[in-house]
Amino acid sequence: MEDPVLSKLQVFEPASALSYNFRSNFPTLMPLMEVVPRIIATADHAKKQIIDNQWRSLPNAQARHPKGLNEISEPDKFWAQLLKTEDFSELAHFALSTLSLPHANADCERVFSKINLIKTEIRNRLTVETVNGTLLAAESAKGSTRTGNCVNFEPTKEMYSRMTKDKIYGRKNDDSEDVPDIIFGEEM
Structure with missing residues (x-):
């Protein structure tokens, strides 16, 4: 046709x-x-x-x-x-x-399928950032040849240098005065 x-x-x-x-x-x-x-x-x-x-x-x-x-x-x-x-x-x-009309939607459908695999019934409260990060990590693991996977993935030295405690776990806010304590709808 x-x-x-x-x-x-x-x-x-x-x-x-x-x-x-x-x-x-x-x-x-x-x-x-x-x-x-x-x-x-x-x-x-x-x-x-x-x-x-x-x-x-x-x-x-x-x-x-x-x-x-x-x-x-x-x-x-x-x-x-x-x-x-x-x-x-x-x-x-x-x-x-x-x-600029999309001539095929296979790429979009593939991403939606991956999202459905990531965001299961048990993990349905994942944030958009987490889902996006998981999708990007999966794409990055494939590499430029698009044939790789997580088994044969080798991180670069730059990737290792970016994996710091602050970036992975985030910084805790020690300044407790910035966050108001609210208990049962009343401020303390």
């Missing part, structure tokens, strides 16, 4: 966006705008027309492009540069918004 958004994202490749020949395949962005109603409202015909007009005039307006735009091959950098020009700002904003 072909995804209606992903199949059309090739229009935002810099070479495609600036090509006259590519316009025979994609003369308009209207079909793409129809499948992303949260970026461009279906009823917002004026904005759709502005974006489509900017799309149609993009290859013809080389003189109004920022310097060096033709040399940029990465779509995000290309559209970010074009966003700075007033003549194509709506088109560039639409392109960047469409390109």
Whole structure:
């Protein structure tokens, strides 16, 4: 099954966006705008027309492009540069918004699964900082190759130097005057 958004994202490749020949395949962005109603409202015909007009005039307006735009091959950098020009700002904003859509949620689902493994019924009072630290420790143990685990993990000397009593256990507040004593709702 072909995804209606992903199949059309090739229009935002810099070479495609600036090509006259590519316009025979994609003369308009209207079909793409129809499948992303949260970026461009279906009823917002004026904005759709502005974006489509900017799309149609993009290859013809080389003189109004920022310097060096033709040399940029990465779509995000290309559209970010074009966003700075007033003549194509709506088109560039639409392109960047469409390109930033999450195309898969596997990474998010994987993190939620890890959180569910960490925060069990017995450990349901863990703070956000503790859960975050546990997730980061697990990722750090994998290493840069993403194949490691806690069995073959070797901490660096810098990691050892950061493991001090104060950082691991925190400092106790010896100044008891800063914390009011409250017993049964009455201050002493």
